[in-house]
Amino acid sequence: MLYLKAAAIKTLKYLLKDFIILTIALLFGENNMVDFTWMTGGKQGSGIDAALEMFSKIMIKHGYKTFGYREYFSNIKGMHSFFIVRVSEKEIRSFESYADFAVFFDNESVFGEKNQHGETIHEGHIRDIKSNGTLIIDKKIDKSKINRNDINIITIDFDSIIKSAAQKMNVSLPEAEITKNVVAVVSSAYLLSIEKEELIESISSTFRNKPQKVIDLNLAVADLTYESMKNEKQIMKLDKLQNESLYIEGTTAAAIGKSIAGCKIQVYYPITPASDESTFLEAHPELGIRVIQPESELAVIGIVAGASLAGVRAATSTSGPGFALMTETVSYAGMTETPLVIVDHQRGAPATGLPTRTEQGDLLFAIHQGHGDFDRIVLSPGTIEQMIKTTADAFNYAERYQLPVIVLGDKFIAQTSKSLKKDALNEIIDTYRVDRGLLVEHDPSKGEYKRYLLTNNGISPRIKLGDPNAVMYVAGDEHDEYGHVLEEPNNRNKMMEKRNKKKELILSELKRDEKYEIYNDPGKADLLIVTWGSSIGPVIDAIKEDEAALQIKLIQPYPKETVELLKNAKKTVIVEQNIGAQLKQHISSQTGFMIENEILKYNGRPIRCDELREAIDRIKNGEKKVILNGY
Amino acid sequence: MAISLKDLDSHELNDWCPGCGDAGILLAVKNAIINSGVDPHKTVIVSGIGCSSKLPHFVNVNGIHTLHGRPIPFAEGVKIANPELTVLIDSGDGDTYGIGVGHFISAARRNVDIKLFVHDNGVYALTKGQASPTLPEGTKVKGIALPNINSPIDPLILAIAAGYTFVARTQSYNVKEQTDLMVKAIRHKGIALIDIMQGCPSYNEEYTSSSWFSQHLIPLDSNYDPVVHNPLDEKEVMEKKLQAIKILLEEKSDKMHTGLFFQWENPDNFEKRLMDRGLESPIQQEICNKDGKPTVDLTKVVQTLEV
Structure with a gap:
């Protein structure tokens, strides 16, 4: 599935061990594009959450696109959290299940954790590293317990780096502990051949709003980490690109x-x-x-x-x-x-x-x-x-x-x-243009102001409280045109109809791209994927040329014209992150069209690009329903 | 330009019961709008749900008839959005001290310049007379099968403890006392509570009739000074609060005082706090130019996103 130019491989083979060549191959997607996944994790409150931002910013400064995601417990301190950053040359909207390289400094991140009842809280991240991937761990973690012969393990002495930096900068050891995230990030960046100067600049920028003492400590840790890595072989040379991103x-x-x-x-x-x-x-x-x-x-x-x-x-x-x-x-x-x-x-x-x-x-x-x-x-x-x-x-x-x-x-x-x-x-x-609709100042020549003036399209001129020419009445009770309470049945009908005919106006005025998006050509596709919200990211990243996607952006009122796309599709599947296939139900109630297949995920974790790809293939092969369970 | 009572009539007629105290409150509200000199166009009466909360429809100023228990947040929203408006609340005791009691207490933490006129008749009249949070325990009124099993709260003590900066009590048939207190409340800068004991001839005639009020309510002593004269003097603030709470704690439910219990023009109101953050009046901020192009300056925001 991956191919590098033969000549390049030959040269690299000459320079590096076979093992590392494979790793490089994994860091490139198809067409030699850089596309890799980095992971870290640790106890909440340990500062590890800042690692995601630091690493992402280094990559962005280096000219790459990033997609970062954090997964954590409803807890302040002590529970396990982990962070994934996918780095690519191309636009990415999702992440994948397996990391090309990862860095951890606590046992729980590596081996997992059980609670007092023996129930698994999480299973640890050894399994998340790709075959031939690289794992950086703290020296204290028992390497011999890691049952993976197919990954490259690098150990770093986190404690000694922190201790030296703390001494050098004259801060207490507990105060310096939080900079383990810098060790994690800098050691990772080193493996990508990012120059020390660039790292220093990036880290300074990340901490720019912090006191100088904090910046200095982090920079000292960065420096010591970089030096301690000097004997390690770098995984690859990540070229610097010229992209300016936020x-x-x-x-x-x-x-x-x-x-x-x-x-x-x-x-x-x-x-x-x-x-x-x-x-x-x-x-x-x-x-x-x-x-x-x-x-x-x-x-x-x-x-x-x-x-x-x-x-x-x-x-x-x-x-x-x-x-x-x-x-x-x-x-x-x-x-x-x-x-x-x-x-x-x-x-x-x-x-x-x-x-x-x-x-x-x-x-x-x-x-x-x-x-x-x-x-x-x-x-x-x-x-x-x-x-x-x-x-x-x-x-x-x-x-x-x-x-x-x-x-x-x-x-x-x-x-x-x-x-x-x-x-x-x-x-x-x-x-963007601000459009405040019929927000007006009342014209006194038109008589007394009627907040709920009956109009053809149901929209009445609206004034601000404090209008110099009018007073406004508003009531949650059924009301007449003035906004005064009125229970009379004919008025009730008119007002109910006024409030319930806005949907036609909305559907007639909103533009296509405000209602839905289409990816690839549904007319030529073997499969039309229907989805909404955050599920679209992994869908765009996962689909192939013979598959199309329909993203509903205006959920209510529902753009019924999309039913034509559904009717004409060879095969349809809904992709949602819930158990009830709620958009499918909604489309069915609005159009009568029942989407035949489902890919659903409801374990609380987002859809990953690779698990979705596999699910799409299973649907194409005839399965009706696939439940995703990537963590 | 002087306005008259007639100018403040809306074209709606009230549907309150004959003898209802709300009519007296309505007259006092109109008097207070006139006497305080506020601009009717810039005045908003916010209400909740219940007999009391129909009041906005009967006054020719802006009226927002909201949900049961929610007039306080609506009023805060109006005032924070446009600080130039005079924002009054007319709502009931069930609305304010029952379903909306969380807002009643919390609003004091912000000291938004809104005025609560609470029509307090001890019952949920519009739903046919159930016990409200101010009905004394053991009291049997018409709409309940057995004497009230819940004990009452004292809204005035609660208000002072919570941080209200103007706390008063009056009764619905004394239009003059109500008017005077309402004018003072409107002129006061900060959150104000006037608990108005309101006659409900239909469901609580026994404890809220005009004659019951005249037998059981007495004005605060003429020597009683409720006002904190030096708003920055914490000791004086505490003394004036304690003085009010002491009278209220010593009151029996059949011998209560009317008048202004406590007034502290605390300069630390919410508008000031927001202005101190540099947050100008929202209504005064232009959000776009003539073409609708947004005027917001995102320079600093974008700077924080730069890597």
């Missing part, structure tokens, strides 16, 4: 989307994995966004609705449990035609579920949330770039159609960190 996380993408749209109030209650979005905004007061953390999600959504009635773009960010608590006010916003923007970074559910793990389990809930019938919009971006744009668009939709808009993200996107081309970000910013 490093961004999914929650930051949502925050930027809100900033572009002119959101001025963000209200949140702490919840994993959503809080990072709000804390990012709070850390940037120059954006002029008032970030407020009240007592509950009930308060959160009330404050958002109040701000929206005052004419300010306001939003929240939450996850399933918090989203559920907002339900009554979402129904209120439907009834009172109040714009709301809610980003739901979904996590494993039901109930508290898997707080730090991913799932796409809120789709049907988001569509139906709230008592009674009212139109709303449910959007689902699938990549970080889409997360920025869709979140910004959500504000335009909320104001144009005067209803709640729910953006369904998930933990997979929220806590993915990747390289992002600056131009790509600039393009999103430059092409």
